[in-house]
Amino acid sequence: MEARLERVLIVGTGLLGCSTGLALRAAGFAGLIGGWDKDARQLQTAVARGAVEQAATSAEDALHTAGAMDLILLSGPVYAILDWMQKLAPVLRPHQLVSDVGSTKALITTSAERLFAGTERAGFLPGHPMAGKETGGAASAEAALFRDAAWIFTQSPLQSLPSAAQGVASAWREWVTRIGAIPVDMNAAEHDELLAWTSHLPQFVATALAAELQSRLGNSAARGQIGGRALREMTRLGASPFSMWRDIAATNAEAIAAALLAVEQRLAHIRENLRTPELRDEFDQANRFRSS
Amino acid sequence: MEARLERVLIVGTGLLGCSTGLALRAAGFAGLIGGWDKDARQLQTAVARGAVEQAATSAEDALHTAGAMDLILLSGPVYAILDWMQKLAPVLRPHQLVSDVGSTKALITTSAERLFAGTERAGFLPGHPMAGKETGGAASAEAALFRDAAWIFTQSPLQSLPSAAQGVASAWREWVTRIGAIPVDMNAAEHDELLAWTSHLPQFVATALAAELQSRLGNSAARGQIGGRALREMTRLGASPFSMWRDIAATNAEAIAAALLAVEQRLAHIRENLRTPELRDEFDQANRFRSS
Numbered sequence: 001m002e003a004r005l006e007r008v009l010i011v012g013t014g015l016l017g018c019s020t021g022l023a024l025r026a027a028g029f030a031g032l033i034g035g036w037d038k039d040a041r042q043l044q045t046a047v048a049r050g051a052v053e054q055a056a057t058s059a060e061d062a063l064h065t066a067g068a069m070d071l072i073l074l075s076g077p078v079y080a081i082l083d084w085m086q087k088l089a090p091v092l093r094p095h096q097l098v099s100d101v102g103s104t105k106a107l108i109t110t111s112a113e114r115l116f117a118g119t120e121r122a123g124f125l126p127g128h129p130m131a132g133k134e135t136g137g138a139a140s141a142e143a144a145l146f147r148d149a150a151w152i153f154t155q156s157p158l159q160s161l162p163s164a165a166q167g168v169a170s171a172w173r174e175w176v177t178r179i180g181a182i183p184v185d186m187n188a189a190e191h192d193e194l195l196a197w198t199s200h201l202p203q204f205v206a207t208a209l210a211a212e213l214q215s216r217l218g219n220s221a222a223r224g225q226i227g228g229r230a231l232r233e234m235t236r237l238g239a240s241p242f243s244m245w246r247d248i249a250a251t252n253a254e255a256i257a258a259a260l261l262a263v264e265q266r267l268a269h270i271r272e273n274l275r276t277p278e279l280r281d282e283f284d285q286a287n288r289f290r291s292s
Numbered sequence: 293m294e295a296r297l298e299r300v301l302i303v304g305t306g307l308l309g310c311s312t313g314l315a316l317r318a319a320g321f322a323g324l325i326g327g328w329d330k331d332a333r334q335l336q337t338a339v340a341r342g343a344v345e346q347a348a349t350s351a352e353d354a355l356h357t358a359g360a361m362d363l364i365l366l367s368g369p370v371y372a373i374l375d376w377m378q379k380l381a382p383v384l385r386p387h388q389l390v391s392d393v394g395s396t397k398a399l400i401t402t403s404a405e406r407l408f409a410g411t412e413r414a415g416f417l418p419g420h421p422m423a424g425k426e427t428g429g430a431a432s433a434e435a436a437l438f439r440d441a442a443w444i445f446t447q448s449p450l451q452s453l454p455s456a457a458q459g460v461a462s463a464w465r466e467w468v469t470r471i472g473a474i475p476v477d478m479n480a481a482e483h484d485e486l487l488a489w490t491s492h493l494p495q496f497v498a499t500a501l502a503a504e505l506q507s508r509l510g511n512s513a514a515r516g517q518i519g520g521r522a523l524r525e526m527t528r529l530g531a532s533p534f535s536m537w538r539d540i541a542a543t544n545a546e547a548i549a550a551a552l553l554a555v556e557q558r559l560a561h562i563r564e565n566l567r568t569p570e571l572r573d574e575f576d577q578a579n580r581f582r583s584s
Contacts, residue, residue, distance in 0.1 A: 130520055150517045184517060197508055198519045202526040205501055207578040208558040209494065214581035216489055216554070225442045225476060227490045228422055233525050234494040238578035246571065253566040260563040262508075264556045266500040271552040274545040279538065286499040286530035289506035 005171035006031035009069040011062060011084055013037040013046035015133060016101045017075030018141035021051025023179035026143035034069065036062035037138075045138035063087055066096075070168050074100040078247035082111055085124070089115040092122035095164035099125045099172060103244070104195070104251040105154040109188035113159040123165025125172065126154045126188065128195075129181055134239050147180035154188040196255035200248060203237050204260060207245075210238025297463035298323035301361040303354060303376050305329040305338035307425060308393045309367030310433035313343025315471035318435035326361065328354035329430075337430035355379055358388075362460050366392040370539035374403055377416070381407035384414035387456035391417045391464060395536070396487070396543040397446040401480035405451040415457025417464065418446045418480065420487075421473055426531050439472035446480040488547035492540060495529050496552060499537075502530025 008024070010017045013035045021033050035052030037043040038059065046052040056062035066072050066088055074081040081102045088098055098116065102108050109126045116124035131149040133140050153173070155161075161169055173183050186194075213235065249256060266282070273279045300316070302309045305327045313325050327344030329335040330351065338344040348354035358364050358380055366373040373394045380390055390408065394400050401418045408416035423441040425432050445465070447453075453461055465475050478486075505527065541548060558574070565571045 130518055132520070132522075149520070152518075182517070194518055197505060198523050201505075202501065202522045204562050205497060205559070206522075206526060207574055208555055208562055209497055210578035210581040211574045212551075212555050212558050213489060213493075214577045225474070226422055226444075226486055228424070228441070230424075230494045230498075230529055231490050233528065234498060235578070235581060236525065237522055239582035240575070240578075242572050242575035242579075245575065249566040249571055256566055257563045259504075260559050263500055263504050264559045264563070266504050267497070267552050267556045267559075270496050270500055271549045271556070274541040274548055279541055280534050282499055282503045283532070283534035283537065285506050286502035286527070286532075287534075289502040289527060290531035 005070045005168055005175065007034070007069045007071070008032065009034040009036070009062065009066050009072045010046075010052060011036050011072060011074050012076035012080065013042050013052055013138055014039075014076060015136045015138070015140050016129065016131070016145075017073070018042070018046040018049065018051040018138035019131070019143065019145040020073060020075070020101070020179070021046060022049065022141055022143040023146055024175060025050060027175070027178040027180075029175065034062075034065055036065075042138045046141075049138065049141065051138070051141065063091065067091060067093075070096065071172055072096070072098045074098065074102070077244050078102045078104055078108065078251050081108060085111055085115050089121060094119060094122060094162035095168070096122040097125060097161075097165045097168040097172060098122055099127050101127055101129055103128065103199075103248045105152075105188040105191045107251045109154050109156050109159075113156050117159060119162055121162070123161035123169060124159065125161070125169050126156075128152045128154070128191065131181075134236060136241060136244070144180065146176075149181050150184045151176045151181035152184045152186060152191055154186060154191050156188065192252050193255050196252055196259045200252060200256045201259040201263065203240060203245060204249075204256065205263060206235055206237035207240070210235040297362045297460055297467065299326070299361045299363070300324065301326040301328070301354065301358050301364045302338075302344060303328050303364060303366050304368030304372065305334050305344055305430055306331075306368060307428045307430070307432050307437075308421065308423070309365070310334070310338040310341065310343040310430035311423070311435065311437040312365060312367070312393070312471070313338060314341065314433055314435040315438055316467060317342060319467070319470040319472075321467065326354075326357055328357075334430045338433075341430065341433065343430070343433065355383065359383060359385075362388065363464055364388070364390045366390065366394070369536055370394045370396055370400065370543050372539075373400060377403055377407050381413060386411060386414060386454035387460070388414040389417060389453075389457045389460040389464060390414055391419050393419055393421055395420065395491075395540045397444075397480040397483045399543045401446050401448050405448050409451060411454055413454070415453035415461060416451065417453070417461050418448075419468075420444045420446070420483065423473075426528060428533060428536065436472065438468075441473050442476045443468045443473035444476045444478060444483055446478060446483050448480065484544045485547050488544055488551045492544060492548045493551040493555065495532060495537060496548065497555060498527055498529035499532070502527040
């Protein structure tokens, strides 16, 4: 069956949504790209930058427009994606595909099993590109954002795609490759566990460190004079917006809590061994992580 | 009294020592620069790069040579600096100045009060440039390493410089400015407390994070594919050598332990509030640190 992917609607035209539109155009996508964002500035910027050709005038208009699309790509915080999944599921048809770029995948994937089930419903392919920036928004978007980045798919074996949507799914994976990303398949639980360690843990450690330093040092002159690259680097993620991380924290709380507890315990071990040879083991272990 | 600073001996020609030699030459220092390092490769590299003109042939030779110098600059881990302070104090004379670039200042400053006291002894001016790199050694040295960096001095009011050494001290502060650094005066306790938060805490947090990730993920393929800029940045300091940090941990243990405990408690607070609105306060606080 020939893949047909000529009409895409991007719901949420912030950093990832706008970058996807730019990347598709840069890779030669000649079809229609529609867009919607509840923040009018994000949508206007995405249109002005050429990532979106046809802007919806309202959420209702976007929902209506979705009916004529091959692919609806949901971008934004996890709960916003879940909202759109609920709106879209009843109105789409089996030859259509919904995909997303949400940061956690267990809740989205199990919701898809429920909402996009059966032969009457559209297909749903959960996805997550490993790309981002400390500053969000369409203004920071880049066509090259996904180059050499993994683009994870967490299709549930319990929720097989309608045969009509399978062609669109294959075509979408093909486009992901054309924009420079590397499709990687894993299950949603593996994804959330792995990301808890490699992405969520570093974020919450940076937030804790920056928040503690703010409460101790505030805007003292000494801080500006003394703090060097190490301090800047270890607190850069402190600038990350709560609006994005609230949903990640809430939808992957168990795995994140386990990772945080492990680091708390390791910090305590270091604290108790500042004057003992045990400290060397911690540095050796950390050195190995960096050299491997 | 005219400042006379024409003969400098750099003891420890690794990153900071070799960079100081290179920076002095680049700023027009035309006097003699002698050097010594117990690691023959560091010393050879410093000579080959032009940071050191006259290499001592042994520690004994360096100690002998020191007698003919205006300034002896001690560079390296804190305990190595303390060793050299003990060797030098009995053999130098009041017109000579010893300074250092050690990472913690309380122990060095109180040792100076004891070892470099009275009119018969040389002067000692404790110093610490806020500059470094993740890779140490003379090969990584740069003439521009100290540009726009604070160079902290923690002279104790209890240990006044011999009048003959005061001119050398003024001249040395002048050279510190000429190589692009900004002299900053504070007392040793303030220095160690401030650095515990701005330098030592970020290091031990990075070590804990990298060590924990190494024990969880090892060299798994997934880690390489998934880990992005955030992970790299938050663990870069994990590569720091234990040899340097052992002395910092041991000589500033109390302040570092207090800072680590505060971050452990903040991580626990975040962990307990992953699903509550309290999490917003942590992000707000961290956001403020980054925007100020």
